[in-house]
Amino acid sequence: MRWLTVGGALAAVLVGTSVFAVGGIWASLPMIGFFISASMLPRALRRSHQTEQRTARQVVANGLAPTLCCWGILLYPEHEASFWSGYAASLTAAAADTWATEFGMCYADTAWHIITGKRVPKGTSGAVSFIGTLSGAFGAVMVGSLTMPLLPPYPLQSLLICSLGVGGMRLDSLLGATLQARYQCTSCGVEGEQPICCDAPAVLVRGVRWMDNDMVNLLSTLTAAAVGIAIG
Ligand SMILES: [Zn+2]
Numbered sequence: 614m615r616w617l618t619v620g621g622a623l624a625a626v627l628v629g630t631s632v633f634a635v636g637g638i639w640a641s642l643p644m645i646g647f648f649i650s651a652s653m654l655p656r657a658l659r660r661s662h663q664t665e666q667r668t669a670r671q672v673v674a675n676g677l678a679p680t681l682c683c684w685g686i687l688l689y690p691e692h693e694a695s696f697w698s699g700y701a702a703s704l705t706a707a708a709a710d711t712w713a714t715e716f717g718m719c720y721a722d723t724a725w726h727i728i729t730g731k732r733v734p735k736g737t738s739g740a741v742s743f744i745g746t747l748s749g750a751f752g753a754v755m756v757g758s759l760t761m762p763l764l765p766p767y768p769l770q771s772l773l774i775c776s777l778g779v780g781g782m783r784l785d786s787l788l789g790a791t792l793q794a795r796y797q798c799t800s801c802g803v804e805g806e807q808p809i810c811c812d813a814p815a816v817l818v819r820g821v822r823w824m825d826n827d828m829v830n831l832l833s834t835l836t837a838a839a840v841g842i843a844i845g
Pocket of ligand 1 (some may be wrong): 801811
């Protein structure tokens with residue numbers, strides 16, 4: 614399993630150097646702010662299945678969209694402003710989702726399914742909570758304000774970027790409630806996100822097989838980036 618850790622580190626180095634090479638310290642700050650806040654947020658209640666492999670995938674899930682925006686600046690320098698807007702939007706969305714998940718898991722008493730509105734156990738994909746939403750919005754504003762030096766001095770655009778972050782968080786919940794794979798164990802009957810349970814493959818009961826939590830994160834941050842680029 615060791616190479617996965619190296620893979621994760623390589624992914625982080627690739628993301629970090631791309632961002633720093635293209636945008637220097639001002640572009641790196643919101644990225645650093647996101648990663649520090651994401652790792653400092655309450656670790657104790659993180660889902661226990663987060664192994665080294667998931668950490669490596671997590672870097673890509675949250676880091677690919679902003680990195681692509683940096684590469685876009687290298688390829689099309691004439692569209693730099695638009696790509697920075699996409700960069701800011703994808704990072705802000707990643708932050709909103711991470712903050713919402715961590716705080717919601719730790720402190721929410723009640724969670725609701727984003728589509729049906731029914732009460733569901735917190736941590737269920739597609740579950741939203743008041744505390745989670747509030748914390749996500751706070752995370753969006755925190756990382757969003759760090760992206761301000763990258764954006765033209767229009768207060769409206771910064772506000773739009775933060776709203777995009779919150780929108781990305783909502784899209785994440787929506788995808789989690791619809792497309793994300795959900796499995797049921799054939800021996801213990803437990804339903805969850807893991808394709809393996811009781812040492813045996815579990816049956817897919819909903820969603821798309823390859824659509825796991827990281828894939829949902831990736832799609833949401835890529836969508837936020839695309840909308841951010843369009844706004845920019
Ligand atoms: Zn089982």
